[in-house]
Amino acid sequence: MSNQERMLTVLSEAVGCCSPLVREPLSAEQAVELSRVFKAIGDPVRLRLLSLIASHEGGEACVCDLSGVFELTGPTISHHLKVLREAGLISGERRGTWVYYRVHPEALGRLSAVLLPDEAPAVTG
Template sequence: MLGQDGAACCAPMLREPLGEEAAAELSRMFKALSDPVRLRLLSLIASHEGGEACVCDLTGPFDVSQPTISHHLKVLREAGLVGSERRGTWVYYWVLPEALAKLSALLQIPAVPAKAPA
């Protein structure tokens, strides 16, 4: 989640330890992304033209059934990584930028000041 100044809410682990609630939330996200199908789905959705993809566009690239794809999309949604909306008979998905910002901010390495020449 981004703060009022646009900075990500989660400080990198190198600066301060995670609290219990933040660790639980972030671990759900990382667990969801630990499956190769879900990681590919997230990538497909994020890179899809217009920033959102119909479930009908997501089944072709995988050698798994449509119900399996739906299960993986549900896991991504429950982890807070994607949003969705039903439009007629299809469901459309998009990546939630604030979720990616949380993951990114957590793993960000603080800049190390350059050493002065000796």
């Protein structure tokens, strides 16, 4: 099992089984795993990378499309993508020279399910 698959399994177990925070407290193990994921998206560059990938046409983005957006070196971008990948939020597929990234919407859905109360009030503008 790859590190990414293991993290997705852990995330699924930590988040997928949890009710919203307002209903019952997290276990120590769930809190540790959730904090790793939130730490991954707690960095502004990683949060922006996640958003760029998710909103890119076709739901995937080439690393070549992501690198030019930031004033960071290629290795730094690669590091941030690795953190997101290890947190189970994205996956990458090598195609020739480039790696294409996709967001795991189910991971984001599980995170949001933990944060939303059972009966979230309607958002009014």
